[in-house]
Structure formats: C-alpha cells, structure tokens
Amino acid sequence: MAKYLMSVWGPDSDYEKEHYGYASQEEMMASFEATGKFNEKLQQEGYFVFADGLDAAKTATVVDGQGDKPIITDGPYAEAKEYMAGFWIIDVPDLDVALKLAAEASAACLGKVEVRPMQTGPEA
C-alpha cells in the first residue's frame, strides 16, 4: 500500500463569496453531499486515512523556529494565486487506484485534484 495526498486548490477570494465560489447554493449543497458520499465510500473500501476542508489562507500563520526565538508571521507561507482548499490522505495499492479515486473526488468536489505520493515507502 502507498499513501497519497489528494488536494483541491482555489483562489482565497472564494471564501468571501456568497457560495464559496460555487455557482449557487444548490450546487454547493449538491457538491457537499457528493463529497460526503465519496468519503463514506473511501472508508468502506479501507482507503481513507484523513480528509478535511481548509479555512482561508489568510487565516494561516507561519512560524520560523530555527533561530533563538520563534518568529511568527501572519498569513500563508507564500503568496500565490491559488491555495490548497481541502485534502484527503488515502492509503491505496498503487497510483492507478489513486487516480481513479481522484477522478471521483474531482467530480464530487467540483475542482481539479492534485495527486501527490507521500515519501514513505510502501508497507508491502
């Protein structure tokens, strides 16, 4: 088995919009429901490790503890057009399974999904 991060990205301004960047209230609710179902399926199949949505990047804080005293800075690590808005961690046999799940995740959450392997090796 191998672990992957599946992440969804979007502009931070989406958080201030009426439907968080979705076209309508109905679309948003339908997407939440589809995502919930997808998560249940992941759990049933034993692939689920963790999943959640993230709050806006402007609520983030960066800490640099490499010096004598930690330096605390308001805001995300780097300025970007789009930030990670939510993610799953899955544990699956290989990339083909991960890509299939990512396609389902993308259709459910209405966004592109990045699939990135974790550096830890497979657990056989």
Added chain:
Amino acid sequence: MVASLAKRFGDLDIAEDAAAEAFTVAVERWPLDGIPPNPGAWLTTTANRKAIDRIRRESKRDDKQKEAVAMHDDTPHEPLGAIEDDRLRLLFTCCHPALAPEARVALTLRMVGGLTVPEIAKAFLVQETTMGQRITRAKNKIKAAHIPYRVPEAADLPERVSGVLAVLFLVFNEGYLSSGDHENSVRGDLTAEAIRLTRLVRALLPDDGEVAGLLALMLLIEARRTARVSATGELVRLDEQDRGSWDLALIAEGHALVRERLAAVANGGSRPGRYQILAAINAVHTSVRDARDTDWSQIVALYDQMLRVDASPIVRLNRAIAVAELDGPEVALAEIDRHLGSSLDDYHAFHATRADLLRRLGRSGESRAAYDRAIELAENAAEVALLTRRRDQLGR
C-alpha cells in the same frame, strides 16, 4: 529481460544495471567456458543474481525488494510467455498517462526498445543531458508515485492501449517524417523500432482492432519508404512514386491485416477507430499499380468515416486532397478556403495543398505565394526541395 527484472525488483535502474552486468559477464566468460546450452536462461539467471547482489550491497531493502529477493533468489527460468507478458507490463508502465507525453516516448524507447540515451537524444534532436534527465525524472516518478507494473484491468484497457498506440505512432512518425533528412539515419531506425514494438503488442493483444490497424498502417507506410525520397533527396508524392520499388511483402502483410479487420467489423465487431480507417485508406492507395487507377470515391468515403471519429482540420484537409481527385481542384480549394484557412494557417501542408490546387487551376501568382508560405513553414529538407522545385516551375 529488463522488463522481467523490473517487474521482479520494482526498480528500473536495478533492472537495467543487472541486465547490463549479465551481458558483460557473458562476454567475458562465454569465449572461455563455451556458450551455455540455453543462453537466454543463463543471462536471466545471472541478471537476477546481479540484481539481488546489488540490492544486498546497497542494503536498499524496503519490503517489496526483500520480498522479491526471498521469492526470486535462484528461481528457475521462466517460459517465454511470461517474459513477453513482462514486456507488455513494462510498455504500459512506460506509457502511463501520469507521465509527460515526451517522457513516455523516451522511456518506451529506452526501456522496451533498448535504445541508448544518446540514440534517443539524436532521434529527437535534443541534448543528451536533457534526454538523460527526462528519462531519469520519469523513472523516479514511476518509483516515487508507485506507478504499477501491470497490464491494466479490462475496464481501463481500451483507453490505456490507445495511450500505448499513440506513443508507438509518435515514435513511428518521428522516424518516418524525417526520412528525407539524410544526415540523421537514427531517426529512420525509429520506424523499424515502432513496427517491432507494435508487433509485440499485437502478439499480446491479437483481438484488438486498433492494434491491428496501427500495425497495418505502419507496414503500408513503411513499404513506400524508399520510394518516398528521390536520389537527389527530394520528397516524391504518392502519385509520382516508382511503385515498382514498394516493398510488396510489407504491403501484402498490411493488406491481410486490413482484410482481417474488415471481416471482424462485418461480423459485428466494434466500429473501426482511427488507425483502422487510416490503414484502409493506405490499403486503397497501395492496391493499384498505377496512381491513375486509385479509387478516390472510396478514399473520400473513408475520410468521411474518419471525420466521425476525429473531426479535426487536418482530417478535413486530407479529405479535400482526395476530393480534388474526385470532383476537381476547384471544389477542393473552395472547401479548404471556406473551412480551414483560420485553423491551419501555421501548417505547411495546408499551404502546400493550396499551392498545388492553385497551380492546377492555372492561378500561378496565388500558387507562388502559397508555395512561399509552405516552404517557410516546412521543416523537412526533402519536402522543402520538392516545394521549391514546384514553385520554380510555375509559369509567370
């Protein structure tokens, strides 16, 4: 051999190195000890031992490799079928959609085709270091992202096979389209390599219509390769080729495959895809000894079928070329000017086709301008030579 080692050890580098070491040992020992009774088995066994040695040496023992060592230490030689299956798995891995298209082509030639990095770099006109990095990056991704060594499940197979065929056709075209560039003979070898790999896929998936179609298409194009460029290095169009120099054996094999597919489709098989239709078009062209006997109505009908699979401007352009033979250059010119001027303005074949049609209509001035534009855009030396001569032969 690299394919079967890669499957066992889950690591392309170990597989490649072990295979190379086994050959080195063979070169050193066989002249002294004599050639073993089964050289293939000897090499595979030796390579397996080398791979295991290397894993032990580097103590790179993650679980999968430990398992591989445990399972495969001193395993008996596998039958040929299993090795071929391994090659197929490796081919699917090299053509995995998670890899960049240019990396798929390079990796396939390196790992399945056995070409060296300098050869591949030369064929694709890029620096050796660039090509080396491209291949290394792709191998690293296969390992890090756990791209499996596996023939895809039945549900995914059609799409994945079509990905493999796209890579093989790219390899073929890279060789074929460069066949007028005499300075670069390695590129020509790519057609042979593409045919060899497509034969392999065909042997493993004999019932796949598009695999048969692509093989037929390649054979029918390859059969005309020597006739395609003149002694002076100029491209020779189909209607002016010396048909006596076509390779009749390749044509016969291509025709047999096309007939096999026609029969399969007639018996209720799945509808033909692009490669089968293109193969059929090439079969029509190669079934007459004189270009004037070409059945253009059948070719136009096949392009109509092709448009239903792929309604791209390039297919429309090729259809128009056939229409010119059937209904005259004026009809064809009207068609391409009406539909294709905006989408194909940067494509040399669009301007070359217009130039030819205008020439046949006696519109020399416009024809000359179109030849100029085609020459400006064409990259192949043999094609530029043909276009230049045609332009210079225009009357004022």
